[in-house]
Amino acid sequence: MKQSGVKALLLACAGLLALSGTADAGTVRVTIAEYSKGTGPYFNEAAQAFEAANPGTKIQIEVVPWDNLQQKLTTDISAGANADLSIIGTRWLLDYVSQGIITPLDAHVTPDFKGRFIDTFLKPSVMDGKVYGLPIAASARALYYNKDVFAKAGLSGPPGTWAEFTAGAEKIKASVPGVFAFGLQGKEIETDVYFYYALWSQGGEIVQGGKSGLGSAAAVAAAKLYRSYINGGLTQPGVTSYSREDVQNLFKQGKVATVITAPFLSSQIKNEAPNLQYGVAAIPAGPGGARGTYGVTDSIVLFENSKVKEEAWKFLDFLFTTDQRTKFDKIEGFLPVNVKEASDPYFADNADLKVFTSLLPGARFAPVIAGWEEVATVTSNALQTVYLGRAEIEPTLRDAAAKADEILAKK
Amino acid sequence: MGRRATAYCLILPSFLLAAFIVLWPLKEIINLALHDVNRFGLLRAFSGLANFRTLFADPDFLAALWRTLVWTAGVVGGTLAVSVPVALMLNGDFYGRGAARVIVMLPWAVSLTMTAIVWRWALSGESGMLNSGLRGLGLIDGNIQWLAEASTAFPMQILIGIEASIPFTTTILLGGLSSVPDELYDAAAIEGAGAWDQFRFITLPLLRPFINIAVVLNTIYVFNSFPIIWATTQGGPANSTDILVTYLYKAGFRLGKLGEAAAVSLIMFGVLLVFTLIYVRLAMREEAA
Structure with a gap:
């Protein structure tokens, strides 16, 4: 009886390991900061759309309240249990870069891809000439x-x-x-x-x-x-x-x-x-x-220890298409970071947003x-x-x- | 000898489990506290007691240490002062006692963080319930900005702490009261003892072990309690309502000084260890008696 119990336990453990093993193969874990009630639903929907277009890759979204984001990242990283992609405050970027925790995206960032962005918003995520993150959220005051x-x-x-x-x-x-x-x-x-x-x-x-x-x-x-x-x-x-x-x-x-x-x-x-x-x-x-x-941006970054960098990049590429960006920024009330997105009538004809965009040339970002x-x-x-x-x-x-x-x- | 060995063998598994849960993290924390640590928990150079020295040179830390003692004493003392009469009343026989007991226990069912957030709204200066209630009663003319200054915020936080601790304490005391035999009161009444004398010479002495336990357990909980202060003021303005846990949280997770945060938690562990020892002694003395 006792022996069979131990055996069952071992089997169960082995089963769990096997399960987590298969889950790892094509799963991209993404830590998302919760900006509003709409954040989680938006990202889950985007993940589903991406999975439908890319069979074999799974996207696992983890939504964290903004106030707890830094705590979660600190504990996850020190335990080596961090996700593959995460949103971080761009002002934290230096700490992450200097500790070698995140990886530059330059291998994938073609001039064409770079051209999608309004330069003011991409610049804060660039360090030593390398793009370390993409501006997922942008705002001014x-x-x-x-x-x-x-x-x-x-x-x-x-x-x-x-x-x-x-x-x-x-x-x-x-x-x-x-x-x-x-x-x-x-x-x-x-x-x-x-x-x-x-x-x-x-x-x-x-x-x-x-x-x-x-x-x-x-x-x-x-x-x-x-x-x-x-x-x-x-x-x-x-x-x-x-x-x-x-x-x-x-x-x-x-x-x-x-x-x-x-x-x-x-x-x-x-x-x-x-x-x-x-x-x-x-x-x-x-x-x-x-x-x-x-001016404030939050960046989405790719961790150095990620085992699914290719898949993760594909998901990033998808998130920064004009359609996805427009949808997200409308839900959250952020400023458009994408050039084409900014010409969408929703942003271009919005009197409030026009004021904000007109102020951008004089915007200062948190010092690096x-x-x-x-x-x-x-x-x-x-x-x-x-x-x-x-x-x-x-x-x-x-x-x-x-x-x-x-x-x-x-x- | 044989019996003793069996006893130790039976205790061993749970002891090992406890040791693993308590001692291993303790070792890790001591390690962190003695090193220069980066914000992601990577150990750099061994730094000896440097983290502790930095702490004791920081006036904010010393103020938080002192405030933690005031906070703990205030909440535990206040809780006891309210809970003993409440328990006495709930122990008496009256119509609707069941409902009254449920009402007193209710705050227990609400998470501490939720309680604190509701209070944050209630204490809001311009749209808070407390101000509008006090104005309605004609007790104040202008709004009081409860959370703007430590002089009003900290006492309110202690009151919230008391409110949150009453159910647990009352439960312990009710358990104690139900073990006091009614015959003692009957006999005392025949001898001519009044209500106050009965309380002083019968209830209180028989309740003492339960009060001791309530004090020690509450001390441990309250000393470590984070949600009330964090949700209402985050230890502000200008660190004037910080206690050790909020200080630790800010040092560790906001400023990324994990070494100093580990040192704070060791100091807290030391203080609580003393209380736990007292608790064990109290429990043993009660067993012996």
């Missing part, structure tokens, strides 16, 4: 403003400069009770980015010549600007309890008159607050006329430096201290700049 509130306050259009913005905000405060003029993000991911909009308009840079720009006069001026909005009651109260989604929700509810965020807010408004009258405009410029928006996440964390912490009014602006930013410099020098 602009100022959303509530047209009804602006009309009530007697404002004719969006502000061109921060000075105009301040004047307009005061009018909104005086004439539209219950509405805060500026939705300011002060919590969680991209708290630092929300500050860079002001920093760039003051002529500052995040990193310049390997040194943090956080202690610069421009950074201090930018922080003073935001702090004056907080103190003057021009922002929602308690900014350090509002994440990006929280501020967007306030805008959808009509409780803040402006918010700076990505194109996907347009599709959210269409679904959740269809009656909201809003416009999209460039982020206000500083006194010297400088302005900047933040090792330890970027740590610099971002240091920056966000310093900003939260400033927003709370806990400490003087200049010394707080100078301390943070010193910490950031230390991180930049270490790597």
Whole structure:
């Protein structure tokens, strides 16, 4: 009895091994970040379409919430159990490249294939002249403003400069009770980015010549600007309890008159607050006329240890056809990364998206430096201290700049 | 001798399993903590205690360590203070006791993360239920931004922790109360003892072993509890609500400092080991008594 039990167990194990063995042969595992409810269904559908056209290859989609993506990848990679393809934040790319974890795609990237992309979006995934990833998602930032509130306050259009913005905000405060003029993000991911909009308009840079720009006069001026909005009651109260989604929700509810965020807010408004009258405009410029928006891409990368690189590439090729890209970007509200896709009437005739695409030439991407996440964390912490009014602006930013410099020098 | 050998033989398989589950990861973590590690877990140079030194030089870590103690003491103490009366009431005989017991146990059925997310919405400054409730009662004029500052966020997090720990603790205490014989109260009542005296001289002493167990188990759970703080503030603003687990998570997975994260988890393991030893001693003393 006992012996037969052991035998059965061994057989079962052998069976499992055999099963997993056959599954490996033509299976491409893909880790996908969940951008919205539509992400998983889209990729599963794409996988089915691809499998139908390529019999013998199986695509296995693993959907992970964005917030857990980095944790999953770290644990999977350290255990050698990572998928073949994965979406990663392009700003993490350097860590992956320098550790030799992902493989360049140049063997497959023909000039013809390269020609499919809008260059601005492919460039961040190129390192040392090699293409390490393909831009699966692209986005930029602009100022959303509530047209009804602006009309009530007697404002004719969006502000061109921060000075105009301040004047307009005061009018909104005086004439539209219950509405805060500026939705300011002060919590969680991209708290630092929300500050860079002001920093760039003051002529500052995040990193310049390997040194943090956080202690610069421009950074201090930018922080003073935001702090004056907080103190003057021009922002929602308690900014350090509002994440990006929280501020967007306030805008959808009509409780803040402006918010700076990505194109996907347009599709959210269409679904959740269809009656909201809003416009999209460039982020206000500083006194010297400088302005900047933040460009972001996520890349899909191929891992060095993948045993099915050929099949994986085929799937990538399929994902970046015009049809697939158009479908995906419509679902997610991302910017088109594909030249032909951009001429699709959905994108070409969309007033909101036109604003975003017009801003792209001036878009800045997260600097390609090792330890970027740590610099971002240091920056966000310093900003939260400033927003709370806990400490003087200049010394707080100078301390943070010193910490950031230390991180930049270490790597 | 023979009996003893048999006993050890019978214990051996489960001991080996436990050792494999506990000791092997421990060895791995010690290894990580003593090395310079890249963000994907690849060991580089041996670095001795450098990771620990970095930690103790970081004021955020020291603050998180201290805050973890406050958090644990606050949640465990608060839970006990609420659970003992609740258990006493639920032990009494009254109409609808079954329903009342179910209601007290309900929070247990909801995942901790979900509880925390619901609270995050409830505590939202402009559209949260708590503010609108307090305004409706006329207790506040303007909205309170509960999660904007540690001074309001951290006490609320402790309250959420208490709410989440009550069902488990009440269950333990109810088990204890049902083992107290009713005759003792009858006899005490004849001798003229009031309700307070009965509680002080009969209930409390007989309940003590159960309270001890509740304290130690809750301490272990709460000390390691991640979801409440993470879902409400992620340890912010500016690390002012970080406890050791959230500090560890950020160091390991956001900043990619796996060596330091491993060192934090060893320190946490050390602290909890002390509590576990206390637990074992309590359990043994109770057995001996």
